[in-house]
Every structure is written in structure tokens, then in C-alpha cells.
Amino acid sequence: MTKEFSVQTIVTILKRVLPADSGTLALHEPSFEGNEWLYVMECLDSGWVSSAGKYVDRFEQMLREYTGVKHAVAVVNGTAALHICLKLVDVQPGDEVLIPALTFVATANAVHYCGAIPHFIDSSRQTLGLDPVKLEEYLQEIADVRKDGCWNRRTGRRIKAAVPMHTFGHPVDLDALAAVCQRFRLELVEDAAESLGSFYKGKHTGHWGKVSALSFNGNKIVTTGGGGAILTNDEALGRLAKHLTTTAKVPHAWAYYHDMVGYNYRLPNINAALGCAQLEKLPQFIERKRALVEVYRQAFADVESVQVFTEPPFAKSNYWLQTLLLDERCADYRDELLDATNLAGIQTRPAWTLLHRLPMYEECPRMDLEVATMLEKRIVNIPSSQKLTITSIF
Amino acid sequence: MTKEFSVQTIVTILKRVLPADSGTLALHEPSFEGNEWLYVMECLDSGWVSSAGKYVDRFEQMLREYTGVKHAVAVVNGTAALHICLKLVDVQPGDEVLIPALTFVATANAVHYCGAIPHFIDSSRQTLGLDPVKLEEYLQEIADVRKDGCWNRRTGRRIKAAVPMHTFGHPVDLDALAAVCQRFRLELVEDAAESLGSFYKGKHTGHWGKVSALSFNGNKIVTTGGGGAILTNDEALGRLAKHLTTTAKVPHAWAYYHDMVGYNYRLPNINAALGCAQLEKLPQFIERKRALVEVYRQAFADVESVQVFTEPPFAKSNYWLQTLLLDERCADYRDELLDATNLAGIQTRPAWTLLHRLPMYEECPRMDLEVATMLEKRIVNIPSSQKLTITSIF
Numbered sequence: 001m002t003k004e005f006s007v008q009t010i011v012t013i014l015k016r017v018l019p020a021d022s023g024t025l026a027l028h029e030p031s032f033e034g035n036e037w038l039y040v041m042e043c044l045d046s047g048w049v050s051s052a053g054k055y056v057d058r059f060e061q062m063l064r065e066y067t068g069v070k071h072a073v074a075v076v077n078g079t080a081a082l083h084i085c086l087k088l089v090d091v092q093p094g095d096e097v098l099i100p101a102l103t104f105v106a107t108a109n110a111v112h113y114c115g116a117i118p119h120f121i122d123s124s125r126q127t128l129g130l131d132p133v134k135l136e137e138y139l140q141e142i143a144d145v146r147k148d149g150c151w152n153r154r155t156g157r158r159i160k161a162a163v164p165m166h167t168f169g170h171p172v173d174l175d176a177l178a179a180v181c182q183r184f185r186l187e188l189v190e191d192a193a194e195s196l197g198s199f200y201k202g203k204h205t206g207h208w209g210k211v212s213a214l215s216f217n218g219n220k221i222v223t224t225g226g227g228g229a230i231l232t233n234d235e236a237l238g239r240l241a242k243h244l245t246t247t248a249k250v251p252h253a254w255a256y257y258h259d260m261v262g263y264n265y266r267l268p269n270i271n272a273a274l275g276c277a278q279l280e281k282l283p284q285f286i287e288r289k290r291a292l293v294e295v296y297r298q299a300f301a302d303v304e305s306v307q308v309f310t311e312p313p314f315a316k317s318n319y320w321l322q323t324l325l326l327d328e329r330c331a332d333y334r335d336e337l338l339d340a341t342n343l344a345g346i347q348t349r350p351a352w353t354l355l356h357r358l359p360m361y362e363e364c365p366r367m368d369l370e371v372a373t374m375l376e377k378r379i380v381n382i383p384s385s386q387k388l389t390i391t392s393i394f
Numbered sequence: 395m396t397k398e399f400s401v402q403t404i405v406t407i408l409k410r411v412l413p414a415d416s417g418t419l420a421l422h423e424p425s426f427e428g429n430e431w432l433y434v435m436e437c438l439d440s441g442w443v444s445s446a447g448k449y450v451d452r453f454e455q456m457l458r459e460y461t462g463v464k465h466a467v468a469v470v471n472g473t474a475a476l477h478i479c480l481k482l483v484d485v486q487p488g489d490e491v492l493i494p495a496l497t498f499v500a501t502a503n504a505v506h507y508c509g510a511i512p513h514f515i516d517s518s519r520q521t522l523g524l525d526p527v528k529l530e531e532y533l534q535e536i537a538d539v540r541k542d543g544c545w546n547r548r549t550g551r552r553i554k555a556a557v558p559m560h561t562f563g564h565p566v567d568l569d570a571l572a573a574v575c576q577r578f579r580l581e582l583v584e585d586a587a588e589s590l591g592s593f594y595k596g597k598h599t600g601h602w603g604k605v606s607a608l609s610f611n612g613n614k615i616v617t618t619g620g621g622g623a624i625l626t627n628d629e630a631l632g633r634l635a636k637h638l639t640t641t642a643k644v645p646h647a648w649a650y651y652h653d654m655v656g657y658n659y660r661l662p663n664i665n666a667a668l669g670c671a672q673l674e675k676l677p678q679f680i681e682r683k684r685a686l687v688e689v690y691r692q693a694f695a696d697v698e699s700v701q702v703f704t705e706p707p708f709a710k711s712n713y714w715l716q717t718l719l720l721d722e723r724c725a726d727y728r729d730e731l732l733d734a735t736n737l738a739g740i741q742t743r744p745a746w747t748l749l750h751r752l753p754m755y756e757e758c759p760r761m762d763l764e765v766a767t768m769l770e771k772r773i774v775n776i777p778s779s780q781k782l783t784i785t786s787i788f
Contacts, residue, residue, distance in 0.1 A: 032438050040434055040664075044426050048612070076470050076620065079658035105641060105652045112655050115509070218442070218662070225662030226470065247499060254732045256746040258499045261506050261754050264473035268612070268619030268665065338648045352650040360655050 005305040005330050007337045014346050017299045018383055027347040028219045028321065029385040034281045039273035053269030055276055060229070062279045067196075067204040069212070069231040071238025074224075074267035074275070075245050078193040078215025081228035082110035084244055084265065085211040086161065088230070088237050089187035091116050095160040096152055096365065098186070100130050101354045102372040103165040107191050108355050108364075111163075119152075119159065120356045120366035123375055126312050128323075129172035130164040131371065136180045138367045143184055150184045155365055161187035166195035166205050168381065169221070169320035170311055174200045174208040189213070193228070197221055197286045197318035206231040211241070216275055221285055221320050221386070224275035227267050288389040289319040295389070296322055296382070305330045309379075322384040331377040338380060351379040399699040399724050401731045408740050411693045412777055421741040422613045422715065423779040428675045433667040447663030449670055454623070456673045461590075461598040463606070463625040465632025468661035468669070469639050472587040472609025475622035476504035478638055478659065479605040480555065482624070482631050483581035485510045489554040490546055490759065492580070494524050495748045496766040497559040501585050502749050502758075505557075513546075513553065514750045514760035517769055520706050522717075523566035524558040525765065530574045532761045537578055544578045549759055555581040560589035560599050562775070563615070563714035564705055568594045568602040583607070587622070591615055591680045591712035600625040605635070610669055615679055615714050615780070618669040621661050682783040683713040689783070690716055690776070699724045703773075716778040725771040732774060745773040 003009055018025055043055060056074050063072035075081050091097055093115030099107045101120035108118040121138070124131035143159060144151045150159040162181050164172040174190075181188040190209035192198075196216075198205050206212035211234075216227035230241045248262025267275075297308045305327035311317035326334060334350060341348040354376050356366050397403055412419055437449060450468050457466035469475050485491060487509030493501045495514035502512040515532070518525035537553060538545045544553040556575050558566040568584075575582040584603035586592075590610075592599050600606035605628075610621035624635045642656025661669075691702045699721035705711035720728060728744060735742040748770050750760050 029441050032441065036438055037435065040438065041431065044430055044434065047423050047426065077658050105643075105650075105656070106658060109641070109655055109657070113507075225664040226658075226660070247503070249499075253736050254741075254743045256499075256743070258747075258752055259754075261503055262499070263503070264471050264500060264620075266620070270619040270665070270668065271662065274664065342647050347648075349648045349650070353652075358652055360653075 001302065003303045005303065007333055007340050009303060010306065010324070010337060011340050011344055013299050013303065014341060014382060015344065017295060018346060018388065021345060024345045024347055025383050026385060027349055027381060027383055029387065030218060030223045031281070031285065031385070031387045035277040036274055039277050040270060043270045043273040048269055055269045055272035056267055059267070059272040059275045059279070062276060063214070063229055063231070066279060066282065067206050067231060069204065069206050070233045071231065071235065071241070073230045073238065073241040073245055074272055075228045075230060075265040076267055077226045078213055078217060078228035079106040079110060080245070080263070080265040081213035081215070081230045082106060082191055082193070083113050084230055084241055084263065085189045085213050086110055086114050086116070087244060088211045088232070088241060089161050089189055091160045095158050096155065097160060098135070098162040100165055100372065101356050101366060101369045102128065102167065102351055102375060103191070103355065104193070104352055105355060105358065106193070107163060107165055108361055116160070117157065118355065118361055118364050120364060120369060122367055122369050123372040124172070125371055125375070127170055127172045128167035128309070128375060129170065130162070130177060132173055132176035132180050134367070135162070135177070139180070139184050145185055150186055152365070159186060161189050163189045163191050165191035165193065166198055168323055169195050169198045169318040171195060171198050171200040171205050171315040171317065173312070173314065178208050192231070194220070194320050195318060197282055199316040201314050207233070210234065211237055221289070221318055222275065222278040222282055224267065224271040224278070227271050227275060285386040286318050288386040289384070291389045292384065293319045293322055300324070320384065321381045324380045324382055326378045326380065328374065328378065334377060334380060346383060349381050351376050395696060397697045399697060401727055401734050403697060404700065404731060405734050405738055407693050407697065408735065408776060409738065411689060412740065412782065415739060418739045418741055419777050420779060421743055421775060421777055423781065424612060424617045425675070425679065425779070425781045429671040430668055433671045434664060437664045437667040442663055449663045449666035450661055453661070453666040453669045453673070456670060457608070457623055457625070460673060460676065461600050461625060463598065463600050464627045465625065465629065465635070467624040467632065467635040467639055468666055469622045469624060469659040470661055471620045472607055472611060472622035473500040473504055474639070474657070474659040475607035475609070475624045476500060476585055476587070477507050478624055478635055478657065479583045479607050480504055480508050480510070481638060482605045482626070482635060483555050483583055485554045489552050490549065491554055492529070492556040494559055494766065495750050495760060495763045496522065496561065496745055496769060497585070497749065498587070498746055499749060499752065500587070501557060501559055502755055510554070511551065512749065512755055512758050514758060514763060516761055516763050517766040518566070519765055519769070521564055521566045522561035522703070522769060523564065524556070524571060526567055526570035526574050528761070529556070529571070533574070533578050539579055544580055546759070553580060555583050557583045557585050559585035559587065560592055562717055563589050563592045563712040565589060565592050565594040565599050565709040565711065567706070567708065572602050586625070588614070588714050589712060591676055593710040595708050601627070604628065605631055615683070615712055616669065616672040616676055618661065618665040618672070621665050621669060679780040680712050682780040683778070685783045686778065687713045687716055694718070714778065715775045718774045718776055720772045720774065722768065722772065728771060728774060740777060743775050745770050
């Protein structure tokens with residue numbers, strides 16, 4: 001029997017499905033069930049917790065093996081990874097960079113750190129990420145492709161790159177987007193901060209961008225405390241990524257010589273140790289995430305006007321954050337639902353405020369953002385920790 | 395009996411004084427002897443290793459209590475701390491910032507990240523840091539003080555701030571420097587990356603700058619793996635430092651709204667846990683460092699043309715890195731000494747390459763750098779780990 005939509009119905013279902021928690025049930029909590037202690041202790045015992053030590057190398061190797069991307073450089077966080085990715089594809093001050101309006105603020109900040117200008121693009125209902133069809137139409141309207149790249153006729157600025165973000169772990173349509181980037185001479189940089197463990201047509205996200213950024217923040221599927229990584233299949237860019245993120249110091253037994261402006265973005269060894277143990281568990285974490293979405297799908301199957309967001313057909317997603325999508329006619333209840341769930345001790349959150357509505361980015365160029373505006377009103381993320389499926393649900 | 399200077403004499407003395415090591419005796423190795431395990435385990439057990447968790451607050455409180463500075467904000471590393479310090483005193487693109495030529499490259503990089511231009515100043519033989527007397531003479535020659543600040547007559551640019559760095563832990567003459575900054579309407583920012591535990595006229599370094607930067611990199615007296623902190627006595631700046639380093643997110647139960655361009659610079663909780671345990675041991679670490687310099691002083695007392703660098707009379711230094719200062723006539727042997735010691739398994743290093751000789755900074759303005767040039771040729775840092783004084787020396 002179909003249940004009518006109400007905030008109370010959703011709260012009741014979440015309470016029934018989720019394990020009772022004495023405090024607040026977190027939106028996303030990390031799971032330490034493997035060798036975390038062992039590796040971190042080994043790290044402390046060795047004395048090498050910082051820039052020296054073996055875990056950074058091992059973590060990078062594990063990332064290469066898991067993603068299949070040839071080069072991985074571990075850094076302090078996803079924002080740092082994205083900042084360096086943009087440097088690696090030569091984003092210059094005054095360039096424009098195409099990014100979704102619906103993303104975490106770090107995507108725009110990384111563009112700003114390069115002295116470049118975010119240019120906001122609409123999202124796809126199917127993926128929640130950059131819409132390649134709308135992007136192509138828009139570029140045909142505003143852009144000139146010349147020998148030296150893509151130019152915005154309206155602003156007179158060069159458009160250097162496009163940065164899709166795989167929202168809540170769900171891959172954008174990478175083949176279609178790569179084709180648009182090629183036609184318009186744009187560098188493709190994947191913001192894969194949320195998509196470690198997500199595959200597009202059988203290959204891990206991060207393969208389509210010339211360079212790509214991962215994040216291992218505490219709320220991610222795998223955490224290093226704080227951390228990130230740069231992925232690339234280009235050997236020269238991989239070497240440059242390592243150089244740029246380690247203060248651009250030229251290797252020498254004792255001399256301190258730096259040959260360019262570098263960054264202190266290296267991941268400490270102790271955080272990498274944590275990451276190694278976490279990566280060992282990643283396949284299990286993904287299985288549980290994918291089990292959790294089935295639980296939610298069944299629980300909400302009969303409720304009118306609420307859908308549990310499901311991966312696009314070309315993707316196998318990590319389902320990092322589970323998502324309820326309210327029908328448009330119920331979108332006005334979003335805030336009430338967020339208030340009621342959080343008050344009931346079940347942590348939920350909306351999508352981010354669209355970036356063109358933040359004061360520091362409101363003057364940035366943008367296309368019509370119809371779908372993103374609609375999605376922002378309708379998305380509610382619900383508890384997604386991988387440990388949920390091993391507690392009271394089953 | 396006085397021993398004549400030779401590279402072999404110095405190597406022999408170091409071998410005699412230092413404990414035998416099966417591999418290479420490091421220049422600086424961290425010591426984990428206290429509650430490091432306990433706190434890190436507690437952190438893993440709680441599940442909160444990243445942005446949530448109690449250790450960041452506790453670490454910041456311990457820093458406030460130890461330094462006496464009213465506000466402390468923990469960040470990912472010293473470079474990030476310095477970057478935000480410059481933002482906090484409103485360094486703008488196109489401004490010049492006075493920094494020592496003799497410092498780690500991060501000081502100049504932080505200026506560059508703000509779009510500003512490093513302007514290199516000479517060092518004092520007494521402190522190894524910025525020389526206030528030479529700085530004042532130089533500013534009288536090149537600077538105009540106007541209502542809106544200090545202007546460089548030669549370049550037409552505003553000179554916004556001066557950033558002394560307390561080299562190897564030894565404080566610069568802060569009273570004298572603060573007076574120069576006041577006369578020339580310059581903001582004073584202390585790069586205290588190396589001077590946690592160093593006091594100037596009885597007060598901890600970091601009190602004279604409007605804001606100051608600490609570092610807890612793996613090679614520092616206290617380590618968090620990688621980490622740093624911003625110190626300030628100004629409450630509004632302390633709040634802004636926290637806001638800027640945590641993506642400028644406006645606090646809210648569930649909404650994602652950011653009101654300015656922020657940075658993802660927050661120290662992860664697991665690194666702060668390590669820092670809490672380390673800070674508990676800091677007084678002991680300093681005692682051992684100060685004992686070590688006495689050992690070196692005695693060992694080299696009779697050797698011609700070599701001095702063990704000693705803190706200036708107004709300072710009580712942490713002696714972070716122990717320093718041999720070769721006489722000018724022996725400076726030509728510096729590289730030979732560095733090669734011989736490193737080959738013998740005793741890690742040593744010179745001071746940094748003077749920053750105006752790095753390719754990205756060679757066009758930056760600078761004063762005559764006579765003393766820094768002389769010091770660069772004469773400085774050799776020798777093994778300095780706090781654990782050395784509890785091994786075979788005593």
C-alpha cells in the first residue's frame with residue numbers, strides 16, 4: 001500500500017531502519033576494523049611519523065593498484081590535490097575553469113587559489129554531476145575554439161579546463177564529457193574526492209581526467225584523518241605532482257635547493273599508515289554501502305514522492321552518501337525534514353548551497369542552472385556509514 | 395691544547411661524542427616516550443580521527459597555556475599557518491613583505507601564495523635572524539611612511555609586513571624589531587616555526603607578532619606528523635583564523651554556507667592527539683636540547699676556527715638545531731665537511747640556499763645581504779635529536 005508523503009513518515013521509517021543510538025546517529029562515521037592500530041603503532045615505534053617513512057610509498061602503491069591509474073601522489077587533503085591538479089594542467093591567473101554549481105566549495109576554492117575564475121555549469125538529473133549535453137550546447141553558444149585553446153566570447157577570457165565532480169560517489173558520464181572537452185580543447189580534471197571505489201564502464205573514476213583528485217577526509221569512505229591524492233596516467237605529470245607537493249626541493253644528500261614555487265602538501269607518514277589499513281578494507285566497505293542502499297530502497301519503496309537515488313546505468317558507484325530525492329512538489333518540506341531528523345538524533349544534510357549564491361562567487365560567470373537549482377531543493381543525504389549494515393539492520 | 399682545524403678533526407669529535415648508530419644518525423629524530431600511543435589509540439577507538447574529536451581543542455588549549463598567547467589555531471603545517479598569518483594582517487596581491495634571505499623556502503612561498511612579493515633582508519650575526527639595525531637603516535633609505543602605510547620608493551609598491559624567523563630556535567631581537575615595525579607602519583608577523591619552547595626576555599616567542607606561526611613537522615622539537623598553529627593575542631583575529639582555516643563554513647546544524655574564500659587547513663584530530671602527548675614532554679625535551687649544546691661546546695672548545703652557536707643574551711632558546719659556525723677562513727671546507735660527515739653516517743646539513751638565489755625569487759627586491767651570505771657559507775647543523783642526551787653521552 002502506498003504511503004502518502006509526510007515528514008513524519010520519513011522520520012518513522014528512518015527510525016525503524018536505523019540502529020538506535022544513544023547520542024546522534026552520524027551521517028557518516030569511519031570504520032576502523034582492520035590493521036589501523038598495527039600500522040599506526042608501527043609508525044610510532046619507528047619514530048618516523050612525518051615526511052620520512054615507508055607508509056606513504058605503500059599507500060601510493062595501493063592506490064595505483066586499486067584504481068589502475070599509473071601514478072598516485074598522496075597529499076594532505078582533497079583540496080590540496082585539486083589545487084595541484086589545476087596547476088598541473090597549467091591553469092593560469094585570469095583563466096576560467098568550468099565546474100558544477102552543485103559541489104562542495106573546495107572545487108571553486110581550488111580554482112580561486114590559482115588566480116582563476118570558476119564558471120558554473122548545470123547538473124544532470126541522472127548523475128547529479130556535470131551534464132555533458134547541456135555543457136556542449138552552452139559552449140557552442142559562448143565559446144570560440146582557437147589554436148591556443150578555448151575562449152569565452154562574452155568575457156574575453158580563456159576557458160582552460162572542466163572539472164566534473166562525482167557527486168556522493170556517482171560518476172558523471174565521463175565518455176560524453178571527455179568528448180566535449182576534446183572538441184573544445186579543454187583539459188579534463190576529475191574531482192574524484194567522493195568517488196574512491198566508483199567505476200565508470202568498468203574502469204575506476206580518475207582515468208578520464210588528465211589528472212584527478214581523491215579525498216580521504218574523515219567523512220569519506222576511506223579516511224587518513226585528513227588526506228588526498230593526485231592520480232594521473234602521465235609519468236611526467238606524476239613526477240611533477242610529487243615535486244610540487246614536496247616544496248619543489250631538488251633531491252640532494254644535504255643541500256636545500258628548490259627550483260620552483262612548491263607546496264608543503266605531502267601526506268604525513270602516520271596518516272598514510274592509517275590509509276593503508278583502510279584501503280585493505282575498501283572492497284568490504286563498498287559491499288556494505290551497496291547493501292545499505294538496498295535497505296533504504298525497500299524501506300522507501302511504498303512512500304509517495306520520495307526516491308532513493310540510484311547509480312546511473314553506466315556506473316558502479318561506491319554509494320558514499322545515501323540520498324533521498326524528494327519530488328518537486330514536496331521540495332518545500334526539505335528544511336522541515338532536515339530539522340525533524342536532526343532533532344530526532346538522525347544526522348541528515350542537504351546538498352551544498354549552490355556556489356554561485358555564495359558571496360565570494362556570485363559575480364562569476366554561469367550558465368542557466370535549472371537542474372542544479374531543482375536538485376538543491378530536493379536532495380537530502382541520510383546516514384551512510386558502512387558500519388550501519390553490520391548492526392541492527394540485518 | 396688547541397687543535398688545528400681540519401675536517402677530520404670535526405668528524406672524529408662527532409664520532410666520539412655521538413652514540414654509535416647501525417645506520418645513519420639522523421639530524422633530528424622525534425621522541426615518542428609519553429602518552430602518544432594512548433592518545434592515538436583513544437582517537438582510533440572513538441572513530442573520530444578527522445575534523446570531529448576533542449584533541450584539536452585540547453591541543454590548542456595546551457599551546458595557549460604553554461606559550462601564554464591567548465589564541466591558538468591548529469593547522470596542517472607551518473606553511474599553512476604562515477599563509478593564513480599573512481592573510482590575517484591583510485597582505486594583498488602586489489604588496490611587498492620583508493623576510494630574511496636566510497630562511498626555509500616556506501617563508502617566501504607563503505608570501506607568494508598571497509600574490510605578494512618577498513623582499514629579502516640581511517641577518518644578524520648575533521641571532522642568525524633579521525637584523526633590526528640594518529633593517530632600519532635600509533628602510534630609511536628606501537621607504538616612505540604615509541598615512542596608508544609604508545611605501546617602497548624604488549618599486550612603488552606598498553611594504554605591508556615584516557616576517558622575522560627565529561633561526562634554529564634562536565629568537566631575533568624582538569623589542570628592537572617591533573620598534574622598527576612601529577616606526578615604519580609595518581605589520582609584524584613572527585615565523586616561529588622553529589622556536590616552540592624559545593623565550594625572549596622571559597616571554598615565549600609569538601607574543602610580539604600581531605600573529606605568529608608555529609610548525610610541528612616531523613623534524614621539529616614537537617611533532618604531530620605534520621602540523622602547525624597560528625598564535626595571536628587578538629580575539630577577532632583568532633576567530634578569523636579558525637574560520638579561514640576551516641573552509642569559512644558558517645556554523646549551522648545542517649546547512650553548507652561559506653561566507654568567504656577559505657582554506658582546508660584544519661589539523662586532523664589524530665595528529666592533534668599526537669601533539670598533546672608531545673607537548674606534555676616539551677619541557678623535558680628542551681632540557682635535553684640545552685644539555686646537548688653543552689656537550690658540543692665542551693667537545694669543540696679546543697678546536698680552532700669552529701664555534702658552537704650560542705643563544706643571544708636576551709633569549710632562552712630551545713636549541714632546536716645545534717649549529718657549528720666555521721670561521722670565515724675555513725668556510726671553504728664547509729662542503730667537504732658536509733660530505734665527510736654524511737658519508738660517515740652522521741647526518742649534517744648546511745643552512746638553506748639564500749632565497750634570492752632560487753630561480754623563482756631571483757628577481758625579488760633585496761638589500762645588501764653581506765651577513766646572510768657569510769653565514770650561509772659557515773653554518774653546519776649537526777645531530778640534534780633530544781634523545782641523544784639520554785643515550786651514550788652521559
